[in-house]
Every structure is written in C-alpha cells, then in structure tokens.
Amino acid sequence: MNFTGAKVKKSRALGVALTPKAERIMKKRPNPPGQAGGQRRRRKSDYGVQLLEKQRLRFQYNVGEKYLQRMFERASRMPGATGENLVGLLESRMDSIVLRSGFAPTIYAARQYVTHGHFLVNGQKATIPSQRLRPGDVISVKPRSQSLSMFSEFRDQGSSVPYVEAELGANTARFLYVPERQEVPVKCEEHLVVEYYSR
Incomplete structure (x- = not known):
C-alpha cells in the first residue's frame, strides 16, 4: 500500500500527524474534519476505539490491511507481548x-x-x-x-x-x-490493535 490521499485530512481524522505539514496544521486545527472547535465528540464504541487505533498504526507505517493482519498473526506466534512484537516487526521494515x-x-x-x-x-x-x-x-x-x-x-x-x-x-x-516499544516514536495503543484482531 502507498496512501496517496490527502495526508492532512487523514491525519486530523486519526488524531496523529502523518507528515510535518500535517503536524503544523494540526496545532492550529486539532479537531477532526467537519467538527467545529466547540462541538463535543460522540463517544465511540469499544469497536470504534479499537478500529481507530488499528488505522493509526496502519497509516503511520503506510501498510495495507492484509499485510497488517499477516504481521499480527506472525507477532501472535512470537514469545512476549503480541502488541510489542507487532510494532517491532513493523519498525524493522x-x-x-x-x-x-x-x-x-x-x-x-x-x-x-x-x-x-x-x-x-x-x-x-x-x-x-x-x-x-x-x-x-x-x-x-x-x-x-x-x-x-x-x-x-x-x-x-x-x-x-x-x-x-x-x-x-x-x-x-x-x-x-529491534527496539523496545517505548523507544519507538509511533502514537498507538497497540493493545487495542491486538483486541481488534482478536475479536
């Protein structure tokens, strides 16, 4: 996968800057697209929260859904915490x-x-x-x-x-x-990604 869409819009939707330009704009407009500053966000379901974290991880590494699922399956067979293993595999690319x-x-x-x-x-x-x-x-x-x-x-x-x-x-x-999770500059609650794929 190579995401070619609007990086700033996707960054605002995910709540994580995917490019330096997105980082600058998000400091001024931190809310998701279509949401005014004073509006309250609707509370997401557990599934919605898990899906968001999975998408955050996927787009920060610019990988496709099938690839990420394969990496999750590989990480789950490795010793140790599956989420940390998954980040380690992605970071070794x-x-x-x-x-x-x-x-x-x-x-x-x-x-x-x-x-x-x-x-x-x-x-x-x-x-x-x-x-x-x-x-x-x-x-x-x-x-x-x-x-x-x-x-x-x-x-x-x-x-x-x-x-x-x-x-x-x-x-x-x-x-x-291969880094420890705390050393990797990726914004993601990887345990929620594990929960998403373990449903």
Whole structure:
C-alpha cells in the first residue's frame, strides 16, 4: 500500500500527524474534519476505539490491511507481548529504518525512495519497502543517488532513535537492534490493535 490521499485530512481524522505539514496544521486545527472547535465528540464504541487505533498504526507505517493482519498473526506466534512484537516487526521494515535514519522526511517518501532503487542493504540492491532488516544490517545510499537534493536536504538531521546509528556524511546507517516499544516514536495503543484482531 502507498496512501496517496490527502495526508492532512487523514491525519486530523486519526488524531496523529502523518507528515510535518500535517503536524503544523494540526496545532492550529486539532479537531477532526467537519467538527467545529466547540462541538463535543460522540463517544465511540469499544469497536470504534479499537478500529481507530488499528488505522493509526496502519497509516503511520503506510501498510495495507492484509499485510497488517499477516504481521499480527506472525507477532501472535512470537514469545512476549503480541502488541510489542507487532510494532517491532513493523519498525524493522526497510522503509521504517530509512525514515528513522533521517534519509526521508516521511514514511511515504521513504517507501518511494526504496522502490526507486536509491538504497543498498549490506551492499546489495534493495527495492522492497517491506524487507525486514536484522540487527547489524547496514543501509546505504547508492553512489549515483548521493548527489540528489532529496538526500542532501536531510543529511544534517541524523537518526531520531537509539536503535539506528546513522552516518549521514557517509550516507550509511546501521540497524543496531529491534527496539523496545517505548523507544519507538509511533502514537498507538497497540493493545487495542491486538483486541481488534482478536475479536
């Protein structure tokens, strides 16, 4: 999946900023689309709350429904808390690590950069955004892509998380370890996602 709709509108509906632009606008207009500032929100059912959290998680990682369900099923077979396992699996994706490394401004851009063939993993061509990286894997910008403005623009930002070590001057980043849930900058009550899929 690659969501191509209005990111700001979707962000306001979900209550979580999907892009830097959405974050700026939501500070001024935090309410969902169509709801005036003074209006009270209708109370959601348990199912509605679970559905919202599932959608929040899905759109923050830019993945499809069938894919997310498959990842949930895999996470449920792993030892430990299913919700934390699910976030760990999603955070280990190639496009997620490109985003956390500082090579892309949004998950949507990260997916596009990967599919267009701008990255290598351990020196090998990698064009699948859902490719699961393992601790120790190194991603690098292909030599002929390094001069592109989209990479130089974000080169000074660096990694935003402790489990990715980025050397943007060298156009490389290393995935150090699968993170603990509290280290992942994703807004979601993952236990509600587990409840949604466990119905």
